Amino acid sequence: MHETMVAQSLIEIIVDEAAKNNAKPVSAKISCGTLNPVNDEVLIFAFEAIAKDTPCEGVKLQVEHKPLQARCKNCDRNFDVEPSRPECPKCGGNDFELQPDAPLILEEIEFQTE
Amino acid sequence: MKKINVGKKILTENEKYALENSLFFSRQKKICLNIISSPGSGKTTILERTIRELKGKIKIGVIEGDIQTDIDAQRIRATEAPVVQINTEGACHLSAAQINDALKQLPVGHLDLILIENVGNLVCPSAFELGENGKIVVLSVAEGDDKPAKYPAIFAKSKVMLINKIDLLDAGQVDFDIERARADARKLNKAIEIFPISAKRGDGMTQWYDWLVNQVEKSAE
Numbered sequence: 265m266h267e268t269m270v271a272q273s274l275i276e277i278i279v280d281e282a283a284k285n286n287a288k289p290v291s292a293k294i295s296c297g298t299l300n301p302v303n304d305e306v307l308i309f310a311f312e313a314i315a316k317d318t319p320c321e322g323v324k325l326q327v328e329h330k331p332l333q334a335r336c337k338n339c340d341r342n343f344d345v346e347p348s349r350p351e352c353p354k355c356g357g358n359d360f361e362l363q364p365d366a367p368l369i370l371e372e373i374e375f376q377t378e
Numbered sequence: 379m380k381k382i383n384v385g386k387k388i389l390t391e392n393e394k395y396a397l398e399n400s401l402f403f404s405r406q407k408k409i410c411l412n413i414i415s416s417p418g419s420g421k422t423t424i425l426e427r428t429i430r431e432l433k434g435k436i437k438i439g440v441i442e443g444d445i446q447t448d449i450d451a452q453r454i455r456a457t458e459a460p461v462v463q464i465n466t467e468g469a470c471h472l473s474a475a476q477i478n479d480a481l482k483q484l485p486v487g488h489l490d491l492i493l494i495e496n497v498g499n500l501v502c503p504s505a506f507e508l509g510e511n512g513k514i515v516v517l518s519v520a521e522g523d524d525k526p527a528k529y530p531a532i533f534a535k536s537k538v539m540l541i542n543k544i545d546l547l548d549a550g551q552v553d554f555d556i557e558r559a560r561a562d563a564r565k566l567n568k569a570i571e572i573f574p575i576s577a578k579r580g581d582g583m584t585q586w587y588d589w590l591v592n593q594v595e596k597s598a599e
Contacts, residue, residue: 266471266502273388281384290379294388299531300505347530350565362534362566368388375380 267302270368271310275320277370282319287375291324297366298332298347330366337361392506395474399509402481403492409597410492412508414532415516416525417498420542422450424516424577425493429457432587436594439489441480443472443497450495460484471502474509490594500525504532511593512537519543519554526562534566538573540586545576 274294282289296302304327315321331344338357351358387393403410413421422442429438440461442450451463462480464472477494484492494510496503504513515536517525520543526533533539541559546552560572571589575582 266505269392270388273391277384277386277388281382285380285382287380299534301531345566347534347566348527358565359568370384370386370388372381372383375382377380 267307268310268314270302271307271314274311274325274370275314275318278320278323278373279318281373282375285375287377289320289323289373290376291326291374293326293328293371293373294369295328295330295366295371296368297330298345299365300368301329302327302368328371332365333363334360335363389506392474395478396507396509399474399477399481400511401509403509403511406486407597408486408489408492409593410494410508410510411512411514411537411593412494412496412503412510413514413516414496414500414503414536415498415518416500416521419498419516419518419521420577421495421498421516422453424540424542424575425495426453426457427577427580427583428493428587428590429454429459431583432590435587436490436591437488438491438493439484439486441472441477441484441492441494443476443495445469445497460489466497470497470499471506472496472508473506477508490598491590500529500532504535511597514538514540516540516542517559519546519552523553523555523559524562526559526565530566533563533570536567536570538571538586538589539563541572541574542577544574544581545579 278289278292308325311325333342334345335342336352336357337359339355341352341354343353415421425440438459440454440459442461442463444450445466445468448463451461454461462483464476464480513536515532541556556574563570573582573586575586
C-alpha cells in the first residue's frame with residue numbers, strides 16, 4: 265500500500281530531472297530490495313494515475329528486484345537468499361551473515377531526443 | 379534516446395525526518411522503540427501493562443498511531459503516561475514526519491523511553507524508518523505460527539519478537555507451535571530476542587521488562 269507514496273516521490277524526481285535535462289522522459293528504471301519490496305502492478309497503476317497531466321504521463325516504468333545476499337559462515341560462499349528457505353545452496357548451511365538489503369533507488373531515466 | 383543514470387534514493391523525504399528523529403534521540407539519550415503487528419495482536423494491552431508495572435522504574439511516553447479514533451490514546455492516558463495520538467486518516471503506516479511532529483508534543487525531557495504503537499499492519503510499517511532505536515514485532519498466537527515465514531521483512535528487521543496471548547494455548551483451542559515461529563523468525567535474524575508473553579495474565583512479562591530496562595540503562599551511559 266505504500267506504492268502510492270513511492271510513485272509520488274518517483275514522479276517528483278523524474279519531473280525535476282526532466283527540467284534539468286530539458287527533455288521529455290519516456291521510461292524509467294527503479295530497483296528495490298527483498299525486505300522493502302514494491303508490488304510492480306500496484307506501483308505502475310499508482311504511477312500512471314498520478315502521472316496524468318504531468319511530464320511523466322506515458323513514461324514506462326520498469327522495476328528490478330534485487331535479491332537479498334548473504335555470506336555463508338561455513339563455506340564462505342556468497343549467495344542470493346531465498347527468504348522462504350534461507351540456506352547456502354552449496355553446503356546447505358544456515359549460519360550466514362546477511363548483507364544489507366538493497367534500497368529503493370531510481371536507477372535511470374531515458375529521454376526522448378530530437 | 380538519451381539515457382541518464384540517476385542513482386537516487388526514492389523515499390528520501392521520510393529518510394530525512396527519520397535521520398532527524400534518530401539524532402534527536404541520541405542527543406537526548408532517549409530510547410525509542412517502534413511496535414509493529416497485525417491489528418488485534420495486543421499492542422495496546424502490552425503497553426498498558428508495561429507502563430503500569432514499570433512505574434517508578436522507567437518513565438514511558440507513548441505515540442499512538444491509528445487510522446481513526448483516539449481509543450488507544452484514552453487507554454494509555456488512563457495509565458497516566460503522556461501520550462500523543464496520530465490519526466493517519468487512511469494511511470497504513472506512520473511516517474517519520476508524523477513522529478517528528480508528535481515528539482514536540484511529548485515531555486521528552488522527563489521521559490526515559492518513547493514507545494510508538496504503529497498502525498496495525500504487518501507489511502507497510504516495516505518499510506518506513508521512523509528514526510527509532512529498534513523495532514518490536516508482536517505476534518499473537520491466534521494469528522498462526524506461520525507468520526514469520528509469510529511476512530519475513532518485519533521479523534528480519536526487529537530486535538524483539540513478543541509472542542502474545544500465550545494464555546490462549548492453555549485451553550488447547552489454538553494451535554500455535556512456539557518453536558516453529560521461533561525457528562522461522564531466526565532464519566533471517568539470528569539476533570532477534572523472543573519473549574512468549576501474555577499481556578493479559580502477565581506470563582513472561584518480566585523478561586520483556588528486563589530487556590527494556592537494560593536498553594534504557596545502556597542509552598543513559
